[in-house]
Amino acid sequence: MSKPAARIRLADAAFALFDERGYEQTTVDEIAERAGVGRTTFFRHYRSKEDVIFPDHDRLLALIKDRLATSSHSTGLIAVSDAVRLVLLHYIEEGDLARRRYRLTSKVAVLRDREIASVARYQRLFREFIAEWMGDPTESASLRAELMAASVVAAHNHVLRRWLRGETSDPVAEMDEAMREVLALFPAPSGAGDPGDAGTTLVAFRTGQDLDALLPSLRRLVEGGAER
Amino acid sequence: MSKPAARIRLADAAFALFDERGYEQTTVDEIAERAGVGRTTFFRHYRSKEDVIFPDHDRLLALIKDRLATSSHSTGLIAVSDAVRLVLLHYIEEGDLARRRYRLTSKVAVLRDREIASVARYQRLFREFIAEWMGDPTESASLRAELMAASVVAAHNHVLRRWLRGETSDPVAEMDEAMREVLALFPAPSGAGDPGDAGTTLVAFRTGQDLDALLPSLRRLVEGGAER
DNA sequence: AAGTCAATGGTACTGAGTACCGTCTATATG
DNA sequence: CATATAGACGGTACTCAGTACCATTGACTT
Numbered sequence: 001m002s003k004p005a006a007r008i009r010l011a012d013a014a015f016a017l018f019d020e021r022g023y024e025q026t027t028v029d030e031i032a033e034r035a036g037v038g039r040t041t042f043f044r045h046y047r048s049k050e051d052v053i054f055p056d057h058d059r060l061l062a063l064i065k066d067r068l069a070t071s072s073h074s075t076g077l078i079a080v081s082d083a084v085r086l087v088l089l090h091y092i093e094e095g096d097l098a099r100r101r102y103r104l105t106s107k108v109a110v111l112r113d114r115e116i117a118s119v120a121r122y123q124r125l126f127r128e129f130i131a132e133w134m135g136d137p138t139e140s141a142s143l144r145a146e147l148m149a150a151s152v153v154a155a156h157n158h159v160l161r162r163w164l165r166g167e168t169s170d171p172v173a174e175m176d177e178a179m180r181e182v183l184a185l186f187p188a189p190s191g192a193g194d195p196g197d198a199g200t201t202l203v204a205f206r207t208g209q210d211l212d213a214l215l216p217s218l219r220r221l222v223e224g225g226a227e228r
Numbered sequence: 229m230s231k232p233a234a235r236i237r238l239a240d241a242a243f244a245l246f247d248e249r250g251y252e253q254t255t256v257d258e259i260a261e262r263a264g265v266g267r268t269t270f271f272r273h274y275r276s277k278e279d280v281i282f283p284d285h286d287r288l289l290a291l292i293k294d295r296l297a298t299s300s301h302s303t304g305l306i307a308v309s310d311a312v313r314l315v316l317l318h319y320i321e322e323g324d325l326a327r328r329r330y331r332l333t334s335k336v337a338v339l340r341d342r343e344i345a346s347v348a349r350y351q352r353l354f355r356e357f358i359a360e361w362m363g364d365p366t367e368s369a370s371l372r373a374e375l376m377a378a379s380v381v382a383a384h385n386h387v388l389r390r391w392l393r394g395e396t397s398d399p400v401a402e403m404d405e406a407m408r409e410v411l412a413l414f415p416a417p418s419g420a421g422d423p424g425d426a427g428t429t430l431v432a433f434r435t436g437q438d439l440d441a442l443l444p445s446l447r448r449l450v451e452g453g454a455e456r
Numbered sequence: 457a458a459g460t461c462a463a464t465g466g467t468a469c470t471g472a473g474t475a476c477c478g479t480c481t482a483t484a485t486g
Numbered sequence: 487c488a489t490a491t492a493g494a495c496g497g498t499a500c501t502c503a504g505t506a507c508c509a510t511t512g513a514c515t516t
Contacts, residue, residue, distance in 0.1 A: 006463090027502065038465040043504070113345035120344045139390070143406055146386045147379050147413070154378035158371050178371055185375070185413050234494090255471065266496040271473070457516100464511075472503085480495075486488085 007045045009035040014052040015100055023108045050114050053101055057118045060090055064122065068129050076133030077148050077186055080126045081179040084156045087122065088175055091160060102164040123153045144186075151182045235273045237263040242280040243328055251336045278342050281329055285346045288318055292350065296357050304361030305376050305414055308354045309407040312384045315350065316403055319388060330392040351381045372414070379410045 013034035017026040028049055032042045046052045064083050073079035091098045105111045127149035134141050155178040163171035241262035245254040256277055260270045274280045292311050301307035319326045333339045355377035362369050383406040391399035 028504090029502085040465060041463080044463080047504090049503070113341065113348075116348045117341035117344050120341075139402075140409075143383065143386050143409060146382045147410070150378040150382035151375050154374045155371065158374045162367070174367075181368075181371060182375070256473090257471085268496060269494080272494080275473090277472070460513100460515075462511105462513090464509105466509085467507085469506080470504085473501085475500080476498090478495105478497085480493105482493090483491090485490075 006035065006037055006041060010037065010042055010045055011052055011055070018053075018104055019100075023104060023111065050111060053104060053111060054114060054118065057121075060087065061118075061121055061125070065125060068125070075188060076130040076145075077152070077183065079133070080130060080149065081152050081155075081182060084122070084126070084152055084179075085172075085175060087156060088160055088163075088171060092163070092171060099164055099166075102161075119153060119157065123149050126152055148182075148186055151185060152179070155179060155182050234263065234265055234269060238265065238270055238273055239280055239283070246281075246332055247328075251332060251339065278339060281332060281339060282342060282346065285349075288315065289346075289349055289353070293353060296353070303416060304358040304373075305380070305411065307361070308358060308377065309380050309383075309410060312350070312354070312380055312407075313400075313403060315384060316388055316391075316399060320391070320399060327392055327394075330389075347381060347385065351377050354380060376410075376414055379413060380407070383407060383410050 010031060014026070014031045017031055017034060028042055029039055031049075031052070032039045035042075046055070064086055067083045067086060068079060071079045071082065073082060105115050127145050130148050131142060131145040134145060156175065159168070159171055159175045159178050162168045162174065168174055238259060242254070242259045245258055245262060256270055257267055259277075259280070260267045263270075274283070292314055295311045295314060296307060299307045299310065301310060333343050355373050358376050359370060359373040362373060384403065387396070387399055387403045387406050390396045390402065396402055
């Protein structure tokens with residue numbers, strides 16, 4: 001009854017103490033003591049002191065991996081930009097807890113680094129997925145996959161941080177918008193199937209830009225990057 | 229004479245031991261002992277055990293910051309993609325040392341995380357620089373700055389890793405090429421100054437893509453992102 | 457009642473990082 | 487030449503995270 005699973009009490013005690021005295025000034029002993037358990041029990045529930053704050057990154061990463069494995073989208077980039085929503089949704093579900101964590105990571109360098117390392121794992125997963133999806137072993141395709149993964153993650157982080165700071169009330173919509181922005185960066189290639197039926201003819205317009213500066217963009221716009 | 233600055237001996241001893249027995253299996257005492265100095269001296273030269281491997285990230289970061297501060301380029305993105313070359317050049321200058329470090333970071337998770345955290349600091353610096361350069365506080369501009377910084381860093385990492393793995397003989401040329409790719413992702417806006425003199429008129433061409441899919445790209449192509 | 461399993465608590469250890477202090481050496485200064 | 491001063495060094499002792507091991511408890515089964 002008065003024992004809500006110890007694990008919860010440990011997390012509560014940890015966050016409380018971190019707020020009161022700061023992360024580095026709090027010892028594991030103190031956390032365990034306030035939670036009313038032994039030091040050993042702490043390490044049985046959390047692998048490390050940092051782990052109290054980032055409990056389920058592993059689980060979330062596995063979830064994403066799963067989503068990617070079972071996803072059927074028209075391009076790798078779209079599949080990834082879809083999967084990354086899970087991360088945002090997870091944070092939103094955590095609610096206030098996520099915000100407390102954000103306040104901590106903003107102040108403590110060690111925790112910020114840890115958070116960054118976690119994000120890098122998502123990015124790596126995305127990069128590998130996109131690269132595999134493209135099935136193109138060229139160096140240029142590899143770079144492209146890297147840029148796509150980095151962009152998706154950057155866009156996600158951008159929206160997530162805005163939400164964590166309370167700067168937006170509809171993060172999901174913003175995420176959609178941001179992902180559209182990312183997709184626009186990497187225009188899909190023209191369909192290989194007969195280009196005669198559905199298609200678009202651009203007529204004419206004038207821009208102040210130099211032609212040389214414009215050419216690479218135009219080429220990419222029409223030929224597409226190389227996905228599929 | 230036989231005392232080449234202790235600091236060097238410590239680094240040599242550390243790398244040798246890390247190669248022989250692995251990073252985690254090597255204690256600071258052992259490093260100090262092989263270098264023929266006391267444990268205290270080790271910590272006097274390097275703040276931590278990891279620091280032996282990443283000695284001058286701080287210095288490099290300051291160098292970049294300086295380069296950005298004194299740079300005069302046409303856009304923030306170009307300034308940043310120029311500054312990031314310094315990082316590549318630094319690694320190339322290190323030569324074999326950089327490769328040994330890469331082999332270590334590939335195997336040891338703690339070191340990889342540390343490396344990633346360092347890179348994130350560059351990225352943050354770039355993001356702030358670009359954002360300030362744009363001087364546009366809109367949310368969309370902020371996202372754009374984030375995407376640009378992430379892309380530059382991703383492209384840099386891509387080329388750097390290729391060089392570290394010995395997959396390229398001319399990393400500088402590849403970096404230039406990769407940066408062109410990044411610049412093409414973010415087309416420069418049409419000049420604000422009279423759009424009548426220099427300019428380009430696109431005439432017409434046909435693509436298999438759907439118009440809706442094409443529109444956002446077209447808009448960005450003409451209106452430019454918002455830089456300046 | 458005896459046995460089993462999981463969760464717990466305690467003790468002892470390793471190793472990183474910090475603080476402090478005494479020593480040595482080189483160089484300057486009388 | 488003798489002495490003073492500063493900087494680099496070595497050693498000791500401490501804190502704290504994380505690991506290993508063992509003994510205890512308590513609930514639930516047979």
